[in-house]
Amino acid sequence: MKSLFCLLTCVLLICCKSVCQNRKSVRTEFVLSGVLKGRDTGKLILWYPRFDGQYRHDTAIINQGKFKFKGDIIEPSFCWLLGSKADGNSTSFFLESGQSRISVEENKFQGFGMLSSFTQRQEDTLKSQLKTVELVCEDEKSEYEKLVNELQTSKDSSHQQLLRWRLNQIANLMTKEYLSKKLSFINERLNSYVSATYLDGILTNNQLDTDSVKKIYNKFSGLIKSSNVGKRIKEELDKREINIKAKNFTSKDISDKEISLSDFKGKHVLLDFWASWCIPCIKEIPSLQELYVKYNNKGFEIITISIDRNKQNWMEATRKHGIQNFHNLLVNQDIEKKYSNTKQPIPSKILINKKGVIVWNSMNQSSISLEEVLKKEFNEN
Numbered sequence: 001m002k003s004l005f006c007l008l009t010c011v012l013l014i015c016c017k018s019v020c021q022n023r024k025s026v027r028t029e030f031v032l033s034g035v036l037k038g039r040d041t042g043k044l045i046l047w048y049p050r051f052d053g054q055y056r057h058d059t060a061i062i063n064q065g066k067f068k069f070k071g072d073i074i075e076p077s078f079c080w081l082l083g084s085k086a087d088g089n090s091t092s093f094f095l096e097s098g099q100s101r102i103s104v105e106e107n108k109f110q111g112f113g114m115l116s117s118f119t120q121r122q123e124d125t126l127k128s129q130l131k132t133v134e135l136v137c138e139d140e141k142s143e144y145e146k147l148v149n150e151l152q153t154s155k156d157s158s159h160q161q162l163l164r165w166r167l168n169q170i171a172n173l174m175t176k177e178y179l180s181k182k183l184s185f186i187n188e189r190l191n192s193y194v195s196a197t198y199l200d201g202i203l204t205n206n207q208l209d210t211d212s213v214k215k216i217y218n219k220f221s222g223l224i225k226s227s228n229v230g231k232r233i234k235e236e237l238d239k240r241e242i243n244i245k246a247k248n249f250t251s252k253d254i255s256d257k258e259i260s261l262s263d264f265k266g267k268h269v270l271l272d273f274w275a276s277w278c279i280p281c282i283k284e285i286p287s288l289q290e291l292y293v294k295y296n297n298k299g300f301e302i303i304t305i306s307i308d309r310n311k312q313n314w315m316e317a318t319r320k321h322g323i324q325n326f327h328n329l330l331v332n333q334d335i336e337k338k339y340s341n342t343k344q345p346i347p348s349k350i351l352i353n354k355k356g357v358i359v360w361n362s363m364n365q366s367s368i369s370l371e372e373v374l375k376k377e378f379n380e381n
Helices: 002-024 118-136 138-153 157-188 193-204 210-219 228-239 279-298 311-320 333-338 370-377
Strands: 028-037 043-049 055-061 066-073 077-082 090-095 098-105 113-115 250-252 258-260 268-274 300-306 327-330 348-352 358-361
Touching (some): 043 066, 055 066, 077 193, 090 098, 090 193, 118 138, 118 157, 138 157, 193 210, 193 228, 268 370, 300 311, 348 370, 358 370
Antiparallel strands (some): 077 090
């Protein structure tokens, strides 16, 4: 009898686990009703994620200032509401299944009011905390605005440089304060879709080192890890891993010759992600040339991967800056799928050793210089 009871208990636990897992992927209906003040007719567009995480858009007709959206959603999700093309007619919020109501005003969408969304109330809490940063940094914000105006009228290049330095200093200070508030919120709410969404933004924009983001992600609940945004964070973290085999890719170089990463087997390869319009990227070219001259005869190659969308601009910049001795590629879907370094900010670099293993990635090892890693790889003191 005791054995039968244990067996039934195990079966029940397995069934419950299966039900919970299935529930995560169940699509449930949402109904978003709303009022638009200041406009009686026209249409609105709602962007929200499908079950596979890809965004879709629905259109609602405005009738006497009222509108309604209806669709399926699998979890509380970050969405966008878009009105006319005039400034102020777009906003974002968290949408959930069930009935929700939203109130927006023409040209002032950011000041929306929303009912029946627990997740949105969580984000409202975070937003109110972020507003305290503006109060704390009120003097810096006022100074920033004055310096921007001064920079626009100044004709002295030395003075302009000083103004830019101070503007950057203030911006970094405020960014640090905002980040601190966000991280405090995230660490206090590890079962929140809002926390995951904001951590995704922090990771994508390189506002925090990868290892720190990974530690926070590992503390998330299973529910959040299995969400669309949780999976997106994990995918990005996986792309930044080091001490793993570099994924092969194929692209055509500037001479229309097909090149694969596997062609460089047995060599150290530096992948340099850049663009013709990226000033910091251009400034790094002389130092890259020095490294190439120093290590090329030891089996060191450089593959530049441009994220330019204009092929002609890329080709002209390659010639203008004299990097024909490198292997110059234009980014394609194959590379974008395997390497998140194709996203801004650039420049961004990956060093692969002669065994085809990634030993350094500037996106998560910015405290260690490329020169240091190369010296170690080529056994220099």
